[in-house]
Structures are given as structure tokens and as C-alpha cells.
Amino acid sequence: MELWYTDQHTDNVRFSMKVEKELVSLESFYQKINLLKTYDYGKVLVLDGELMITERDEFIYHEMAVHVPMAVHPKVKKVLVIGGGDGGSARELTKYDTIEQIDVVEVDAEVVRICKEFFPEVSDSLSDKRVKIHFEEGIRFARGIYDEYDLIIVDCADPYGPAEGLFTREFYGICWKALKEDGILINQHESPYYEQHARSVQMAHKHIQFSFPYSTVYQCHIPSYPSGHWLFGFASKKYDPIKDLDDEKWNNLGIQTRYYNTKLHQGAFYLPNYVMELLEI
Numbered sequence: 001m002e003l004w005y006t007d008q009h010t011d012n013v014r015f016s017m018k019v020e021k022e023l024v025s026l027e028s029f030y031q032k033i034n035l036l037k038t039y040d041y042g043k044v045l046v047l048d049g050e051l052m053i054t055e056r057d058e059f060i061y062h063e064m065a066v067h068v069p070m071a072v073h074p075k076v077k078k079v080l081v082i083g084g085g086d087g088g089s090a091r092e093l094t095k096y097d098t099i100e101q102i103d104v105v106e107v108d109a110e111v112v113r114i115c116k117e118f119f120p121e122v123s124d125s126l127s128d129k130r131v132k133i134h135f136e137e138g139i140r141f142a143r144g145i146y147d148e149y150d151l152i153i154v155d156c157a158d159p160y161g162p163a164e165g166l167f168t169r170e171f172y173g174i175c176w177k178a179l180k181e182d183g184i185l186i187n188q189h190e191s192p193y194y195e196q197h198a199r200s201v202q203m204a205h206k207h208i209q210f211s212f213p214y215s216t217v218y219q220c221h222i223p224s225y226p227s228g229h230w231l232f233g234f235a236s237k238k239y240d241p242i243k244d245l246d247d248e249k250w251n252n253l254g255i256q257t258r259y260y261n262t263k264l265h266q267g268a269f270y271l272p273n274y275v276m277e278l279l280e281i
Contacts, residue, residue, distance in 0.1 A: 005036055005044065007051040009226040010194045015051075017041055017224075023118060028110035035118055041224060043118055045086065047111070053086055054224045058122060061188075062088035062155075063260040064220045064232060064268070069151050069184045070096060071250040071265060072239050076150040077101070080178065082138035083156035085111035087123030094125040095255050102131045103149075105141045139171055145178040152179060154187040169207040172235075176211040182238040189217055192275045193227035201231055205279045208235045216241065217279060218268040220259070231275070242269055 003019040017038045024035035034046040042055025053061070066089055070076060077100045081089045085106035093102050104126065106112055112133060115123040126133060134141055138156070152175050175185050189204055191197045201217075209215045212235035222230045234241050247262035271281065 030108045060222050060259045066092035067260040072244050080149045080152045082154045086115045087126040089155045091125040094128045105134045109135045142174045152185045172208045173211045185235040187233035189231035189233045191226045
């Protein structure tokens, strides 16, 4: 008998992968967690039925979330990752010797435990001495923090369930206050392709624009995510992601990546017309 996992991209579109076996199935306080071993995508983390990361293409998401802002901001020392319980963002951040502190705020301790056991290649950096994990809600953690972080990365699930509050105008205002005067906010924006997701992209962008003087988006291709066309929000109090890119300095660091490079960095901000129309850029 064949076992398949199907991710519901829209009411009319599904993405399926053949499963070799199920490794984990449990219900945490916050959500249903499944970990599957698939034939083509390796291990796959699923939360409440929605695909979060796959062993095969997680590096694309995490490299684009981290290295884009790090190649723009020359003096990042303190970073807040909201979500990120799988450890992928922390892994990319710990490649920088100049970073002194990484606070990872993950609401569900079970996600971290499972990823440490089954995704060591993703989560090993969570044990880095610069990383501190806080098991609480992102809004609650960040509220009341002022002028503290150089970089905030919102590395959360889709905008419903435990992550719903992380896509609100209130939350982005909290992030603005928590950032230093030259801070950068990176927000996973979903896909602009399908109508249901496009509305979330549009609202997140409008909410961020309300708080930040500079706000735009950039794109990448993640095969296992809805439509494969994925966006991140880039918001800053000071930096332009293209004009302030110091490609020579970043390339001299010798950081090993599989997807990101500084030429791709520049191209990622040149968007298709339908995305510019959606976001009124």
C-alpha cells in the first residue's frame, strides 16, 4: 500500500509527495505535529497538516531570510528570530562571527525537540553558545523591548493558528520599537501567486509600510511551497537593500551557501509586474 502526504495549496490545488514512513505523529499543546520521511524531499515537518520545511529545500528559505539583510547591514550584533524552532535561521546566522547574540522565540517546545532529534543538520546551531531559546509567544516576548535588536527575522508559520498575531499592524509596530535606529525587519510573506495567499501578502506589506519608512519585498523559488514563488518582506529604518548592499565585503567573508549569492540578491528585488501591482510598488 502506498502512503502519500498532500499539502492543500488552495481549495482546488494540491501538492503531494510519496511517503516512505511516518517518523512522528503527536498533538502538542499548540498544534498537531507530523514528521514524515519522503522519497524525494527527505524528512518533512508538517504542522496542523501544513508543510513547514523539507530536508531537500529548506536551505533556500533560510539562506534568503538571513543573508539578504546580513549583506546590507554591516554591524549586526544582536538578532531576534521569532519562530524558527527548526533552527535553520540560527544555523545561517551562526556563520557570522560578528553576531554576538541570537534570541530564538518559539512558542512550541515540541517543535524544537523534534527538530533536534530528526533534523540535526538544520537544528545543531541551536546549541551554539550565542543562541538562547525562549519558549513563549513572539508578540508577548517583543512587547516592551525598545532599541535593542539590529535584525529581527519573523520565521513563522502561515498567518493562522499560533502565528496569526504575527501578521498584524500591532506586531510590526512592536518590531519597529524593538529595533535599533538602523535595524532591519525580515518577514516571511507567503506566495503572491494564488489569490488566498496573495491577500495575506498584500495585508502584511500594508501593515509593515505603516510603521517603517522603507518597505519592499524580494523573491525566491522554493519548490515545495505553494506555487514555488515565495516572498520575503524587507523593512528598514535606514538601509536600502540594493544601494546599501556591500557585495565585496560579504563575498570576502567566505560564507558557504547553496542558494544565496550577491548577484542573486540584487535580482531578487526586481519583481514581476503582477506582484508590483498587488503591492502597489
